[in-house]
Amino acid sequence: MSDTEWDRLFGELKAIENTHPELRTMDSPTHRVGAEPASALVKHKHRSRMLSLGNAFDHDELVAWKTRIEKLVSEVSETAFQLELKIDGAAVNLTYQDGLLIMAATRGNGTIGEDITTNARTIPDVPLRLRGSDWPASMEVRGEVYFPLDAFDRLNATREAAGEPRFANPRNSAAGSLRQLDPKITAQRGLRLFAFHIETEGEHSFGTQHEVLDALETWGFCVAPHRQAVDNLDAAKLVIADLEAKLPNLNFGADGVVVKVDDLALHERLGVVGGREPRWAVARKFAPEVAITQLRDIQINVGRTGALNPYAVLEPVEVTGVTVSHATLHNFDLIAAKDIRVGDIVEVTRAGEVIPQILGPLREHRTGDEKPFLAPSHCPVCDTPVEKLDGEVMHYCPNAACEGRVLESLIHFASRGAMDIRTLGEQRVAQLRDAGLVHDVADVYQLTAEQLMELEGFGEKAATQLISAITASKRQPFSLLLFALGIRHVGATVATLLARYFGTMDALMLASEEDIAAVEGVGPTIASAVAHFFSVKSNQRLVERLRDSGLDFDEPVTDSGAQPLAGQSFLVTGTLPNLSRSDVQQRIIDAGGKITSSVSKKTTAIVVGDAPGSKLKRAQALGIETIDESELLRRIDAQS
Numbered sequence: 176m177s178d179t180e181w182d183r184l185f186g187e188l189k190a191i192e193n194t195h196p197e198l199r200t201m202d203s204p205t206h207r208v209g210a211e212p213a214s215a216l217v218k219h220k221h222r223s224r225m226l227s228l229g230n231a232f233d234h235d236e237l238v239a240w241k242t243r244i245e246k247l248v249s250e251v252s253e254t255a256f257q258l259e260l261k262i263d264g265a266a267v268n269l270t271y272q273d274g275l276l277i278m279a280a281t282r283g284n285g286t287i288g289e290d291i292t293t294n295a296r297t298i299p300d301v302p303l304r305l306r307g308s309d310w311p312a313s314m315e316v317r318g319e320v321y322f323p324l325d326a327f328d329r330l331n332a333t334r335e336a337a338g339e340p341r342f343a344n345p346r347n348s349a350a351g352s353l354r355q356l357d358p359k360i361t362a363q364r365g366l367r368l369f370a371f372h373i374e375t376e377g378e379h380s381f382g383t384q385h386e387v388l389d390a391l392e393t394w395g396f397c398v399a400p401h402r403q404a405v406d407n408l409d410a411a412k413l414v415i416a417d418l419e420a421k422l423p424n425l426n427f428g429a430d431g432v433v434v435k436v437d438d439l440a441l442h443e444r445l446g447v448v449g450g451r452e453p454r455w456a457v458a459r460k461f462a463p464e465v466a467i468t469q470l471r472d473i474q475i476n477v478g479r480t481g482a483l484n485p486y487a488v489l490e491p492v493e494v495t496g497v498t499v500s501h502a503t504l505h506n507f508d509l510i511a512a513k514d515i516r517v518g519d520i521v522e523v524t525r526a527g528e529v530i531p532q533i534l535g536p537l538r539e540h541r542t543g544d545e546k547p548f549l550a551p552s553h554c555p556v557c558d559t560p561v562e563k564l565d566g567e568v569m570h571y572c573p574n575a576a577c578e579g580r581v582l583e584s585l586i587h588f589a590s591r592g593a594m595d596i597r598t599l600g601e602q603r604v605a606q607l608r609d610a611g612l613v614h615d616v617a618d619v620y621q622l623t624a625e626q627l628m629e630l631e632g633f634g635e636k637a638a639t640q641l642i643s644a645i646t647a648s649k650r651q652p653f654s655l656l657l658f659a660l661g662i663r664h665v666g667a668t669v670a671t672l673l674a675r676y677f678g679t680m681d682a683l684m685l686a687s688e689e690d691i692a693a694v695e696g697v698g699p700t701i702a703s704a705v706a707h708f709f710s711v712k713s714n715q716r717l718v719e720r721l722r723d724s725g726l727d728f729d730e731p732v733t734d735s736g737a738q739p740l741a742g743q744s745f746l747v748t749g750t751l752p753n754l755s756r757s758d759v760q761q762r763i764i765d766a767g768g769k770i771t772s773s774v775s776k777k778t779t780a781i782v783v784g785d786a787p788g789s790k791l792k793r794a795q796a797l798g799i800e801t802i803d804e805s806e807l808l809r810r811i812d813a814q815s
């Protein structure tokens with residue numbers, strides 16, 4: 176029918192549905208346009224686990240796979256294989272009841288995904304009602320939603336024209352588009368679907384995988400092109416090579432060929448490894464595209480936590496359709512291990528990753544002019560001696576006030592989950608830094624409205640707004656300040672644990688590495704990073720400047736109710752009969768008490784459980800009261 180005719184009928188249908196909502200069926204095409212935005216995606220438990228696939232990276236590994244499963248089920252030696260392109264998109268699970276789409280979900284962790292039904296309805300390839308009538312009454316159809324490459328390029332061109340950042344790759348964008356809260360956005364993206372698998376309640380009548388694919392097509396699904404059955408792996412080898420050569424002509428990403436035992440009766444017998452990967456299928460991955468170019472320089476970027484991140488500056492080269500001029504080198508050890516030298520001819524790959532990687536140098540191209548890379552002994556930005564902690568691969572600049580870190584650390588400091596300084600976003604941070612107004616996070620509190628008003632884009636209103644947001648941030652609790660400082664390994668959760676346990680900045684700064692490690696949920700790596708942070712002179716100065724600016728260095732006690740243990744401190748040793756270590760800590764803290772990890776005269780009591788440690792003896796020597804779990808609970812409950 177013509178577009179005009181379609182539009183006319185569609186308009187009529189919408190009018191009918193508006194006046195008679197009871198006539199609006201599940202499979203009405205008006206559902207495709209997009210319902211109202213949701214506020215959050217709802218979890219969905221798949222009927223059976225959505226499986227992933229084992230990999231074979233070359234033909235030998237493919238043969239090894241067959242040999243393995245032949246040993247389990249001898250009929251495999253004679254069996255045929257179905258070859259299907261492995262679509263590089265986002266897996267979805269579509270539930271059909273009596274031929275109607277009733278639910279669509281993402282893969283999630285394989286067991287629990289997210290309900291994306293309204294979004295899936297906007298994808299024209301997703302049948303709302305199955306064609307024909309020979310479908311199983313209750314069935315899940317699994318497939319891959321993908322972003323057609325031409326649609327992806329168009330979207331990026333539009334985004335660029337609108338001054339918005341480009342999306343990194345079609346796969347992530349397909350997944351992101353599926354998980355939009357507003358189905359109208361999903362609808363605009365032009366997503367497509369290839370179906371490849373069914374799960375049914377009870378028996379179905381199909382004998383082979385290729386019959387399933389045929390059936391999916393008759394029901395109205397698209398099945399990926401170039402599928403083919405072969406009798407043996409020699410034949411498979413030729414087909415796979417042919418498909419790999421076809422890849423540049425396809426309008427969708429594929430990262431390999433899925434080789435499946437065609438006979439479904441054998442699937443049952445072969446089963447699934449570890450509940451995750453079926454034995455009856457394997458992904459024969461295509462070689463990642465590799466480009467060859469010259470490494471011009473190795474530079475170092477100082478990250479928010481002070482990590483020195485080396486990266487390669489490359490002679491620009493195209494890899495999988497994207498021009499690459501930088502690649503990560505991860506860390507100094509890796510550069511040494513791969514013997515990567517400035518001036519080397521190197522292999523670069525994107526291999527499904529967003530960030531290009533260097534595979535290694537081509538030594539046969541060396542002229543002798545290449546320069547080995549020497550890891551710097553001092554921070555390239557602030558010249559502080561570089562540190563490397565035991566057991567960590569990264570090198571760090573330990574100076575929290577390092578200018579190399581200022582941009583990223585300020586953005587983090589001001590962010591919503593940290594000090595929450597409204598209107599101080601990335602652009603403004605860069606502007607303040609470029610104007611020389613901020614060199615570290617403490618400088619933020621020295622800013623004045625007058626200074627800001629001299630900057631471009633700052634009127635009086637914006638300036639006073641930012642200053643009052645900065646002032647308000649001084650009252651953020653200690654836990655958020657701790658997180659905002661960007662101490663390595665200290666995320667929001669660890670910051671909360673530390674703040675609750677120590678109560679004040681001063682207590683934490685005085686704590687030894689051992690004291691910190693005694694906090695439940697805080698391991699030795701974190702403890703060492705925290706103790707180290709506060710041992711660095713420039714960091715101590717930074718903290719003092721924050722204190723002078725009037726920041727809150729105390730953690731408010733969350734429970735505003737009774738505080739029967741206020742002013743008391745307890746040490747717990749041994750296993751308590753009912754409460755776990757974290758439970759008992761929480762109870763004491765909630766009741767206003769403090770936890771200590773070393774016994775002193777100030778300790779109110781030592782709570783003793785089964786198999787207590789040496790601290791019990793020391794407590795007894797100091798004459799400190801010994802109590803058990805039930806006595807502790809009695810004291811907590813006594814007045815609350």
Ligand code: IVH
Nearest residue numbers: 226227228259260261262266319371372433
């Ligand atoms: S079969 C249900 N066939 O690859 C049996 N998977 O790495 C397991 N994929 O999660 C999947 N194309 O999302 C199969 N033709 C194809 C596929 C395919 C893409 C995805 C699928 C799976 C992932 C595993």
